[in-house]
Amino acid sequence: MALDSLRPSPLVEQAVESLRKQITEGHWPVGTKLPGETTLAKSLGVGRSTVREAVRSLTGAGLLRPRQGAGVFVIATEPEENWPVRLRRAAITDIYEVRMLLEVDAVGLAAERRTSEDITALDAALARRAASAAGTTAEFVDADIALHTAVVAAARNPVLSGLFAEFVPHLRQGLIDLVDLLDLRADDPDHGGEVHALLVEAVTNGDRETAERILRTELEQTLARLRDL
Template structure:
């Protein structure tokens, strides 16, 4: 595995980036045990604590799995894939239920309080989302879709609501990934244009209904 010697600033972030790239390129296939802490520390020229922190971060994101007494194994090739593996069943339902609570009120507030510049940002994100869907760019679609929903909430100008939602970013992104078909170009995805237009029309009732509608559809699909 070709790993570059790290610089002496931001060591943990650099090690995370290099390990992530090694996984992405297939240097360590899914299910394979990666080198031990001492081996990685010697290869990268950093301390074992730095390696431990980087591995912990990648384990938290779902790329790696630490098995006590056995070693660390590759679990997924990307954070999105790892999120899908972690989030399923009853946990996914709980995340969608919390999203519904926050996003319905966020959409209602956005319809009343959004600025023209924020509306343009929403339209731009929606266009990016549609483009990613048409071109079957799964990772981009998940990222932009999650950003779209955060932006809707932020347009409501309720700082506490926005920060509560932002604090759930990882779980929300995982829920988007878990409810999205990887064959984007061949699958019918949930449309969000109604949310954008309701916010544009400054119609809080319709905006709330649009936000609730697609989440209710996702929840019904879990039954």
Template sequence: MTDVKRVRRSGLVSQVAEQLREEIRSGRWSVGTRIPTEPELAELTGTGRNTVREAVQGLVHAGLLERRQGSGTYVVGTSDVGITLARFFATSYSRDVLELRTALDLTAAELAARRRTDDDIAMLRARLDERAAQWEAERWDDAVTADVALHRGIVEASHNAVYLEFYDSLLPTIEDVITQHVAATHRGFHGDHAALVEAVAAGDPVAAVAAARSLFDELWGDL
């Protein structure tokens, strides 16, 4: 917490809140972390406890922090926008989510093929193998988790931080939709997923988009 800066005397609450947001955004306070106490935050920021209390409460209302009686205050989210989107997506219809996901995944596939690194390629191939192993073992919950991880990996390989944060806000809903599909069909579309990963690895954006489109055509066919 030595990176927290002392703030100016104007707009103290908003300045302290922004300092706390930066701790969360930077990953210094990850989800599940208990943040320092109000007296500690007051000392670190050079402000009063009332100012700190108001700033913390604002982030509680925003969905980034959660007060737990007798335990402290914990990080429960990383983005105000992400929290809002996640709540909205949670009430959306499966078809609406799939339409949005189709657009997102096709663009991510193209960007990933253009920008992927050697580390990205190794990560995607490892996640593809893990996905296939879970499917073969018929561990369906783990198979869904592995499937989500692979698709998120494609977005990671796009190297667009805003894109990734938006996609992460959609992940719980994506996982619910995939779980329903797997329970109903047990279809894995392994060839399509392998083709997508190899097109990204080859740095071929046209083939990557085609592979992603083929995969979603299959998914739409099951609706």
């Protein structure tokens, strides 16, 4: 099957798009073996190295799978969505529900595992949050997230910290919108300051049950507000 010739640049991106189109439109059904590199290069009007890079890209997207000694086969007609893409498309309430599941357990671990360095970091983050009450909504939300990040870090589990870091960019704008739309800081610029101070105190004292209860209640209240937006 002849494919449209491509413009000279950027060649790899164009090759990926052309091959992807042939796959998604069913010209090469699932299970079909792709033509060889030389044939594809001639059809696309590019070099074999460009074809090789395009195939590698589509393999990473979950559309193709090379088989040693047999060739390259179509295994799907739609690309797999990776984790960052799924987060970008997810509703803020869905993200927040998962955040709750992750962070409540994390604060329990933090209460058990916190070190003196963690306590110092938590105190500093709490002070920064209080100071941000005089700033913009974005500054306040950033300081709030920084405190929660310090709580998760105190759990001493790099996987938990990594997962939480994935959520942060997708939580930030939703929380800024929430604070502004509901004018949560109108009467109290340091909204939630007392609760967060109690949370840090519970973690510092190693009181897992109290830390989990405080955080769960705080996050549930925020989630309820997000659902009402």
